[in-house]
C-alpha cells in the first residue's frame with residue numbers, strides 16, 4: 001500500500017539517481033527511512049565490481065558496526081529501480097520491512113521472486129513491496145543515460161528487456 005511520504009522519499013532517491021547520471025553512471029538512487037526519519041541516501045557509483053549498486057552502497061552506509069535497528073523500526077528501502085538478486089537478498093538479511101521501487105526491472109528485478117521454496121530463514125522474512133512510485137521520472141533518467149552512455153554493454157544491446165521497457169515508457 002502506498003504511504004503518504006512515499007512520493008517525497010522517492011524524490012530523494014531520484015535526486016541521488018540524477019547525481020549518478022551526472023557522473024556518467026547508470027542512474028539508480030536509494031534511500032532508507034525509519035518512519036519519517038531519513039537514515040541515509042546513496043546512488044550507484046563508478047567502480048565496476050558489480051558490488052557498487054545504490055542499495056549496497058546505502059546498506060554499507062547505514063548498517064555499519066553494531067547498529068541498533070530491528071524489524072520493529074518500520075524501515076523502508078526506496079530505490080529507483082527494482083532491486084537485483086544481490087540487493088534483494090541482502091535486504092532480506094537486514095531489518096527492512098518495506099520496499100518501494102519506481103521502475104520495474106524486466107531484465108534483473110527480483111522483488112517478486114517467490115520465496116516459498118527457500119529455506120526457513122527466508123520464509124519468515126515478509127517484506128511489503130510497492131512498485132511503480134514515480135516510475136516515469138525514473139524511466140526518464142534511464143532514457144537519458146541510454147542516450148548518452150559510451151559503455152559497450154549498453155551500446156551492444158545489453159539487458160535488452162530493460163532497454164525495451166525504457167523505450168516503451170518514452
Ligand SMILES: [Zn+2]
Pocket residue numbers: 053055083084085086087088
Ligand atoms: Zn542490486
